[in-house]
Amino acid sequence: xxxxxxxxxxxxxxxxxxxxxxxxxxxxxxxVPSARAASFSRxxxxxxxxxxxxxxxxxxxxxxxxxxxxxxxxxxxxxxxxPSLHADVPVGTYLAFPGxxxxxxxxxxxxxxxxxxxxxxxxxxxxxxxxMITADLQxxxxxxxxxxxxxxxxxxxxxxxxxxxxxxxxxxxxxxxxGARMRAPSTGTVIExxxxxLEGQVCQLLAAQHRNTHGSLSNxxxxxxxxxxxxxxxxDLKPARDLRAALHLDGQGQPDGFMxxxxxxxxxxPAQMKIAMLCASTPAVRRDLVEYLGDHDLxxxxxxxxxxxxxxxSALVDSRSYKVLSLWDHLWLRILDLPAALAGRGYLNDGSxxxxxxxxxxxxxxxxxxxxxxxxxxxxxxxxxSDFDAQLDxxxxxTLYLGTRSASHLAGxxxxxxxxxxxxxxxxRIFSTRTTPYCYTDF
Numbered sequence: 001x002x003x004x005x006x007x008x009x010x011x012x013x014x015x016x017x018x019x020x021x022x023x024x025x026x027x028x029x030x031x032v033p034s035a036r037a038a039s040f041s042r043x044x045x046x047x048x049x050x051x052x053x054x055x056x057x058x059x060x061x062x063x064x065x066x067x068x069x070x071x072x073x074x075x076x077x078x079x080x081x082x083p084s085l086h087a088d089v090p091v092g093t094y095l096a097f098p099g100x101x102x103x104x105x106x107x108x109x110x111x112x113x114x115x116x117x118x119x120x121x122x123x124x125x126x127x128x129x130x131x132m133i134t135a136d137l138q139x140x141x142x143x144x145x146x147x148x149x150x151x152x153x154x155x156x157x158x159x160x161x162x163x164x165x166x167x168x169x170x171x172x173x174x175x176x177x178x179g180a181r182m183r184a185p186s187t188g189t190v191i192e193x194x195x196x197x198l199e200g201q202v203c204q205l206l207a208a209q210h211r212n213t214h215g216s217l218s219n220x221x222x223x224x225x226x227x228x229x230x231x232x233x234x235x236d237l238k239p240a241r242d243l244r245a246a247l248h249l250d251g252q253g254q255p256d257g258f259m260x261x262x263x264x265x266x267x268x269x270p271a272q273m274k275i276a277m278l279c280a281s282t283p284a285v286r287r288d289l290v291e292y293l294g295d296h297d298l299x300x301x302x303x304x305x306x307x308x309x310x311x312x313x314s315a316l317v318d319s320r321s322y323k324v325l326s327l328w329d330h331l332w333l334r335i336l337d338l339p340a341a342l343a344g345r346g347y348l349n350d351g352s353x354x355x356x357x358x359x360x361x362x363x364x365x366x367x368x369x370x371x372x373x374x375x376x377x378x379x380x381x382x383x384x385x386s387d388f389d390a391q392l393d394x395x396x397x398x399t400l401y402l403g404t405r406s407a408s409h410l411a412g413x414x415x416x417x418x419x420x421x422x423x424x425x426x427x428x429r430i431f432s433t434r435t436t437p438y439c440y441t442d443f
Contacts (some may be wrong), residue, residue, distance in 0.1 A: 019091070019123075020076045021131050023139070026065035033062040035088075040074050043090045047118025050235050057237045067221040070097040071139070073132045077123070091123040094132040096140070099218040101147060101333075102210060103402060104346030104433060112140040112336075113217065114150040115443050133161050134361060137336060141363060146337035146344070149217060151330060151442065158332055162359055164398030167215045167331040167439040170310065174302040175321040180294025182315050187284040188250045190292040195229035195245040201255050202227045208256070208281040215331065215402060215437025223441065227260060227277050243276065246292055248285050257285035261293060275304030278440075283311040307438035331439040333398040338364045341401065342377035349429040350374065356388040357397055364394045372430050390418040390427060403433030 027034035033041070038058055045052045053061060065072075075092030077084075095116045100108035114136065119128050140148055152158050155165075174180055198205075202224050210216045225231055229240040248257040257280040264272045273293050280286035290312060293302050303325075306312070313322045335341050338357065352371040359365035367382045382388075390407070392400070396415045399405050407427030410416035418424050 018078050019126070019128060019131070020078050021073065021092075021128075021135060022076065023071060023073050023135065025072065026062045026070055028059075028062055028066060031059075033058050036074075037062055037072070039089045040072050040093060043074070043093045043120075044095075044116045044118060046085075046089075047093060047116075047120065053237070060231075060237055061234075064221045064225075065095070065097075068097040070095050071136070073136055075119075075123075075128045075132060086120070092119045092128040092132055093117065094129075094136060096136050096148075097220065098145070099149075099220075100210070101149060101218075102214055102216045103147075103341070103344055104214045105344045106346070107344065108211070108218070109147060109341070109344040110145045111217065112136070112143075112145045112148040113220075113443055114148060117150070129157075130161075137161070137334070137361065137363065141336050144337070144340075146335070146340035148334040148336060150332050152332050155329060158334075159395045160360070161334065162361055162363070162394040162398075163332040163334045164395035165329040165331075166333040166398055166402040166404045167329070167437045168308050168327060168404075169305055169330040169438070170308060170327045171305055171325045172303065172310070172312070173323045173325050174290070174294065174304075174312070175300070175318075175323075176294035176296075176302050177300050178318075180291045180302065180321070181317040182287050182291050183317055184284075184287065184315060186288050186291070187282075188248055188256070188288060190246050190248050190288055192244070192246055195227065195240070195243045195260055198245055198247065198258055199228050201247075202258070202279075205255060205258055205279050205281070209279050209440070212281055213438060213440065214433060214435050215439050217331070217439055217441045217443070219441055220443055223277075227258070227279075229260075246289060248280070248289055256281045257289060259289040259293070263299075270300035271298050272301035272303060273299050275302065278304065278306075283315075287311065287315050305440075307436060309436040309438075331437075333402060335394055335398055335401065336363045338368060338397075339379045342370065342379045345377050345401065346433075347372045347375050347377055347430065348432050348434070351426045351430045353390065353423065353426050353430070354382065354386065354388045355397075356391040357394050358391065359394040364397070370430070389420070389423045390416060392416040400427070400431050402437045403431055404437055407431065 027037045073094040074090035077086050077091050080086040096114050099111050099113045101111040206219045229243040231237040232240045245260045250256045259278045260276040262274045313319045350372050355370050356367045357364050367386045367388045368379045371378045408424045
């Protein structure tokens, strides 16, 4: 238990009540989810307007949470009584689990991955989210996890807690009426197989993609079952009967990528294939798998998701066959330990600067001497009254840190202050990256 929150307003009574926040794990005494774990799951489903899981599905979901070392954070109304649903169901939910993130450095960095954040409508604007998220971020700090990450259903919520937009995603459409011909030759071969046949390779292949993709996060246990067709999605845990799969083999016949996909149905005009998951250790593997999908008879269109800097438009013989249908933010990142975060990043250029960071929660606040020498980053805290060259909020530092936007861009947006244009040049050099960061995982 973290503590109690005073809640204002009324709910069937004029007496003030309290909100109790608890941290616990995915409890499974005798192999069955506890009543507390089951009610937590019901609250998540309700918060996202989804049907509740039955007992078998709940057992599967809880087992996955156990495998991922998930932590549950729940807020309870201590004064709620029957027939209120919240007599035993949380009014707020939040879960977190450990993972890794690729920030372009020599090793993957630990990250606290946050998901399933809900607050029921009758309890909005009472500090419940703040209580849950600040408790969890402090828990991550105590565990020496330098970064926290989430995907946001709304873009206005998490900035005030220090999270900044760090990756974007596009939904694309590809006209394959005459195939998806690439300008460069294939680098390997593609074979068709049942999704279940990926079982022994999916973990290794996804891990290789993670190591090679700047901005990516490690996959959760659920992803492995989804890739192999054990279930459709979180709302439908039945086997995916309509899922197809293809495996890419390199020049030596070794697997280096895979793709799962679905036929959209004959009632869909024009006939199309939808990419469910595409795992590629290199851009060349991505090209080959998409070209394979475009070779299906009668198929006129392929749809899927990809990075902003997708290689496909440049790779295709007909670049106009690729069309972006939508673009939106995907991954949000929060810096908790600035020295550790900077030390773990990769750099193309050296430089130094005095950077003031505003952090309302205090984790990265202060004025820092940021130095990069021979590709190694370091941040040391300066005295409180020290002069500084540039200033920004910790949420915008996350955007700069991963290389999503340059310092010049952030200054133009009015969220980074620098008195001298030369300072922007220094920041741009320090935080430049070879590729635009991309996160292919959902959580």
